[in-house]
Amino acid sequence: MDKLKQSIEEADQTMAAVGIAADCRRLVQVILAGGSGTRLWPVSREQFPKQLIGVIGTESLLQATVLRMRGFPAAWDVVAEPVIVCGEEHRFATAEQARESGVKARIVVEPARRDTAPALTLAALTACADGQDAILVAMPADHAIADIAALHAAIEIAARHAQAGEIAALGIPPTRPDTGFGYIRLGDSLQDGAHSIERFVEKPAAELAAQYVAAGSYWWNSGIFVVRASVWLAVLEQLQPEMYLACVSAQQQGKNADGYSRPDAAQFAKSPSDSIDYAVMEHLGKPGSPFKGVVVPLEAGWSDLGSWDAVWDAMDKDESGNVASGRVLFEGATATYARSEGGRLVACVGTTNLIVVETDDAVLVADRSCVQDIKGLVSRIKKQKSPEADMHRKVRRPWGFYDSIDHGERFQVKRIVVNPGARLSLQMHHHRAEHWTVVCGTALVTRGEEEFLLSENESAYIPLGVRHRLENPGRVPLEIIEVQSGTYLGEDDIVRFDDKYGRAVNQP
Known part of the structure; x- marks a missing residue:
C-alpha cells in the first residue's frame, strides 16, 4: 500500500507540474477511433473504416459507442463531452456522426497513426486541459455490446480501482478458444470480482488458446481500460519517456481550430508507435513497479467485430x-x-x-x-494501387458526397450532393473541364469573376483552368450531375484557393 500511495502522489506531482489538480469523481469517456478495419473489407475502407459504418444495425459502431455512457450511475460525474481520437481523413465524418447522435464531442485529430498508447495519452492531456484530473473510460469505437447495464456495472467497479491509482482492464470470460484475441492471465482474486493482472498474452496459436480456455485462468482482453489521467501520464513518463515527451510537446505546440484539437505533427512524429498493452499493461505488477493493474469481468454480450x-x-x-x-x-x-x-x-x-x-x-x-x-x-x-482498398465509389466529404457513376479514358460522370448551407472549396483544375447540370435544389455557382444561380434542369460549363465553386444556398440537398472531360481526371488535380473546412489551400 505504501508503494501504491507513493505512486499516486507522484502522479499528482507530475500533473501539478503541468497545472492539473487531482480529482477522481469525474469520468471522461475516451473513444479510440483511429483503426482501419481491413478485415471487414469491402465495406470497410481506408477512407471510411468500419467504425463509421452500420455493421450490425442502422447506427454506426462509432455512434453506438458515443452513446454507451448514457444513464451511467449518477453518483459519478460523467462529463457530457466525450473525447474522440481519430485520423485526419476521418475527422469530418466523425464529427458529423457525433452530432447526429446529439453529442458534442471533443475531437483530437492524430497527425499520424501511432497505435493506441499515444492516442490515449493525447486524450488524457485533452481531458485534463481544464485543470482537473479525470478517470478515463477508454474504449475502441468498433465494438458491439448488447447489455449496457452490465457494461456500466463493470465500469463502476473499474472506476473504484482507478480512484485508488490502479489501471483497470475489462476482461471477457472466454466462451471458446480464439486466436484473434489477446488474453489476460488472472492473478489474485479480489472481493469485488476483479483480479490482479498477472500478465498479458498476445494472440496465441490455436492449441495454446485451447489450453488457456481449459485452464479457466485466462480472460480475453476487451481493449477497454479505466484509469486516472494523472496515473496514466505518470506511468507513461516512467515506462515510455520518449512517447510521453513527444505527446506532451505535440499537445502544447498544437492548435485548437474549427472544433478540433490538432497536436503538432512534427512533435507527434517523434513518438514511438505502440499499443496500450505493450507500452504499459505488460509492465504492471513486475518487481519494482509501484503501478498495479486489475482486470474486471465483463459479461455483456461483447464482440470486437474484427472479422x-x-x-x-x-x-x-x-x-x-x-x-x-x-x-x-x-x-x-x-x-x-x-x-x-x-x-x-x-x-x-x-x-x-x-x-x-x-x-x-x-x-x-x-x-x-x-x-x-x-x-x-x-x-x-x-x-496494385487499386482504389478499392482506400475508398468507396461513393465518397463522403464535409460538404456532402459524390458518387462516381461512370468513367472512360477521357471522361468521368459523378453524382454530387451538397448539404444545405454547405459549399465546395474555391478551386481550379489543370487537366479537366466540367459540366454541371442541376437535378434537384438550387446551386450558387462561382465561375471566374461571375456568380449566378442555377435551378433544376439548368446547367453551367466550367472551362479548364478557371476558378470555380459550387454552393448550396437552399434548405434542401443540392444534387447535380457532373461530367468531367480531359486528359487526367484524378482527385489530386485540384488547386484549392479557399476552403471553409480548413483543408489545405494552394495559394498562387
Whole structure:
C-alpha cells in the first residue's frame, strides 16, 4: 500500500507540474477511433473504416459507442463531452456522426497513426486541459455490446480501482478458444470480482488458446481500460519517456481550430508507435513497479467485430444459421452471411459457411474459416494501387458526397450532393473541364469573376483552368450531375484557393 500511495502522489506531482489538480469523481469517456478495419473489407475502407459504418444495425459502431455512457450511475460525474481520437481523413465524418447522435464531442485529430498508447495519452492531456484530473473510460469505437447495464456495472467497479491509482482492464470470460484475441492471465482474486493482472498474452496459436480456455485462468482482453489521467501520464513518463515527451510537446505546440484539437505533427512524429498493452499493461505488477493493474469481468454480450465471422456470430440468425443484410435470398444455404451493400440482389444457393459481401465496386466471397486472411488480400490490392482498398465509389466529404457513376479514358460522370448551407472549396483544375447540370435544389455557382444561380434542369460549363465553386444556398440537398472531360481526371488535380473546412489551400 505504501508503494501504491507513493505512486499516486507522484502522479499528482507530475500533473501539478503541468497545472492539473487531482480529482477522481469525474469520468471522461475516451473513444479510440483511429483503426482501419481491413478485415471487414469491402465495406470497410481506408477512407471510411468500419467504425463509421452500420455493421450490425442502422447506427454506426462509432455512434453506438458515443452513446454507451448514457444513464451511467449518477453518483459519478460523467462529463457530457466525450473525447474522440481519430485520423485526419476521418475527422469530418466523425464529427458529423457525433452530432447526429446529439453529442458534442471533443475531437483530437492524430497527425499520424501511432497505435493506441499515444492516442490515449493525447486524450488524457485533452481531458485534463481544464485543470482537473479525470478517470478515463477508454474504449475502441468498433465494438458491439448488447447489455449496457452490465457494461456500466463493470465500469463502476473499474472506476473504484482507478480512484485508488490502479489501471483497470475489462476482461471477457472466454466462451471458446480464439486466436484473434489477446488474453489476460488472472492473478489474485479480489472481493469485488476483479483480479490482479498477472500478465498479458498476445494472440496465441490455436492449441495454446485451447489450453488457456481449459485452464479457466485466462480472460480475453476487451481493449477497454479505466484509469486516472494523472496515473496514466505518470506511468507513461516512467515506462515510455520518449512517447510521453513527444505527446506532451505535440499537445502544447498544437492548435485548437474549427472544433478540433490538432497536436503538432512534427512533435507527434517523434513518438514511438505502440499499443496500450505493450507500452504499459505488460509492465504492471513486475518487481519494482509501484503501478498495479486489475482486470474486471465483463459479461455483456461483447464482440470486437474484427472479422465478418464475428459479425455473423453477433447477429440474429434464421433456422439454418444464415444472416442476411440488405437484398438477400437464401435457398438451401446454411451458416452463411450475405450482405448487399450496393442494392443489388444477392442470392445464395446451397452455400455453407460462406461470407458473401457485395458493394458498388467489389464482391467478397470467403470461407468463414479464412476471414482473417482478408487483411492480406487488402494489402495485395493496395500494392496494385487499386482504389478499392482506400475508398468507396461513393465518397463522403464535409460538404456532402459524390458518387462516381461512370468513367472512360477521357471522361468521368459523378453524382454530387451538397448539404444545405454547405459549399465546395474555391478551386481550379489543370487537366479537366466540367459540366454541371442541376437535378434537384438550387446551386450558387462561382465561375471566374461571375456568380449566378442555377435551378433544376439548368446547367453551367466550367472551362479548364478557371476558378470555380459550387454552393448550396437552399434548405434542401443540392444534387447535380457532373461530367468531367480531359486528359487526367484524378482527385489530386485540384488547386484549392479557399476552403471553409480548413483543408489545405494552394495559394498562387
